Amino acid sequence: MIVGMVEQLSAKNMLRDTPQHVFTDVSRALAERSVALRTTWLARVVLTRPWAIGDLDRHITRLHQRGGWVFYTLPAQIFYIVVSLVGGFLFIRLLGDPRYTFGGKALGVEIVALWLAAIFPVLIHELGHALTTKHYGRDVPYGGLMLYLGMPAAFVDTSDIWMEGRRA
Structure with a gap:
């Protein structure tokens, strides 16, 4: 819900900065870490x-x-x-x-x-x-x-x- 709203605001140029996909980055880092932990x-x-x-x-x-x-x-x-x-x-x-x-x-x-x-x-x-x-x-x-x-x-x-x- 919040991600969708931020994307809409960004698409209409209502945000000064480009939105960061933090959850994607965190999920990727956790997945890499879990592989390292398993190995x-x-x-x-x-x-x-x-x-x-x-x-x-x-x-x-x-x-x-x-x-x-x-x-x-x-x-x-x-x-x-x-x-x-x-x-x-x-x-x-x-x-x-x-x-x-x-x-x-x-x-x-x-x-x-x-x-x-x-x-x-x-x-x-x-x-x-x-x-x-x-x-x-x-x-x-x-x-x-x-x-x-x-x-x-x-x-x-x-x-x-x-x-x-x-x-x-």
């Missing part, structure tokens, strides 16, 4: 979708009860400090060692190996968040894996502990 669906799912594990709280509770609590004892914390100091010292020593160079003949293999090696510490780190939340009696409803900027990433929902005091 890139798999890549978007793999690269942006988090792979969540539901009912994680039950598993974290069991892990904490069967030995995870040990990580929060004083001897364990002293052990962490010693390992961190020794590991930092050894890492600095290795930086100057010519036997451990990066970017040699097998650069592609090295990059893949580093990418795969990055998964393990990320999982341990997030497990630490989950166990700490559980150690203070809170729930961890879900967690999972995803790719973040092309690197493996893990996550756990620790929002239940956010309202605890500073000493929690």
